[in-house]
Amino acid sequence: MSSVFHRASRANLPTAIRGDGCYIIDDTGKRYLDACGGAAVSCLGHSNEKVRAAMHAQLDQIAYAHTGFFTSEPTEALAALLVRHAPGAINHAYIVSSGSEAIEAAIKLARQYFLEKGEGQRHRIIARRQSYHGNTLGALAAGGNAWRRKQFDPLLIEASHIAPCYAYRGQEPGETAEAYGQRVADELQAEIDRLGAESVMAFIAEPVVGATLGAVPPVAGYFKRIREICDANGILLILDEVMCGMGRTGSLFACEQDGIAPDIVTIAKGLGAGYQPIGAMLCTSEIFDTIADGSGFFQHGHTYLGHPMATAAALAVVTQLTEGGLIPRVQQLGEALSARLETAFSDHAHVGDIRGRGLFRGLEIVADRDSKAPFNSARAINKKIKAAGMEAGLMCYPMGGTIDGQHGDHVLLAPPFIISEDQLDEVVEKLGRALDTAL
C-alpha cells in the first residue's frame, strides 16, 4: 500500500510517468488525453520545450534566494510582463506559490490597505454562494461552497455570500439576461446596506466560475454593475482568476471580456502551466502606494515568495501566451470545441446546459432536462464520470454536489491551448463514452 497520504485516502491511482503534448502516459504505457489540464493548469501541454529550457537555465544560475535578502531577474521580468498586460490600473505583482496563497494575500492586502488609509473599520468580505477561492482557512472562509466549508465552519472568519450569476439556474422565465444580471448584481448593494458600507472592505468573485459551477460566464453587464457598486461604496473588487485567467477564456485576463478592471486580481494554475507551483496577486498603484508610503511593509509573506525557478518557468509560459498567437488560437479552438459539444450533447438526456468561454467549457449534468433536477447521489455521479473517463483514456473534471440547497453537477473541460482539432474530436468521443457508461 502507498505511504503517500492521498487526498482520497485509499485511492488506487495510476502512476504518471511521462508527458507528451496533450497526453499523460502511465507506467503501463496507457495514454490519457488531458482534456482538463488537470484542474485547468496545463495550458501548454506536458512537454513544452521553452519552459523546460528556461528552468534548466535558471537552475544553472541560482535556484533560490530568499526575498528578504534578494530579488531575482526572472521575478522582476515576470512581474513587469504581467503588469504590462494586466487590465486597468493594475501595476504591481506579488508572487506566491499557489492560488490559495494568492487569495490569502489579497484578503490581507485589502485589510491592510484600509487600515493604512485610516478606514480600519472596514474588515468584512462579501463573496458569492457556491464559490471556491481556495482551501486554506482564509480563502475557504471567503468561498461560499457549502460542501467544502461544512466541516470547517467553526474555524472560518465571517464572510457573507450573495447569489452567483448562474443564468441556467437563476434566470426567471420571461426575464432578460440583462435584467437577470442587474438583479443578481444588485444583491451586492443590498448586502452592503445590510452590513453597513463603512464595515465592508471587498467583494470577491471569479469572472468565469470554474470548479464549483463548471465554466459559467457572467451575463453581459453583470460585472459592470458590480464594479459600479464597489466604486459607489468605496469597496475593493477582487477578481479571482486563479482558474479562468492566463488566456484560458480567450483573453489573458478573463475580465477583459467584461470590460472592467479589478483593484486586485489573483492568478495561478495557467501561470506556471504545471511546470512549477506558482500564483500571483496583482494590485493597483493606489493600493501599493498607500502601504509603501505608509508603514512601507506588507505584513504577510511566505518562504517561497518569488521563487526563481517558479518565476523562470512562469516567465517562459507568459511569454509564449503573450507573443505566440496562442490566445487567438484559444478563441478559435474554443468555438470549435463548443460546436462539437453542441452537436454531440445538445439532445443528451442528462446534459442540461453547455456553456463557457474559450477553452473553458462546461456541461451541466442533470437527472431530468425539463425540471433541471440534479441527480441525488451527486458526488457518486462525479466519481463515476471521472472513472469512466480515465478508463476511456480521458482526463475530464467532473464536479458539483448537492448540499444545503446548492446543486449543479457538471463536467469541466479545460484542455491545453496546443490541442489539435483531431484531439478535440477525441475529447468529445471519449467524453460521450464516459457519460454513457456513468449515467
Ligand code: PLP
Ligand atoms: N481560486 C480558484 C477560482 C480556484 O479554482 C482554485 C483552485 O482550484 C483556487 C483559488 C485555489 O488554488 P490552489 O489550489 O492553487 O491553492
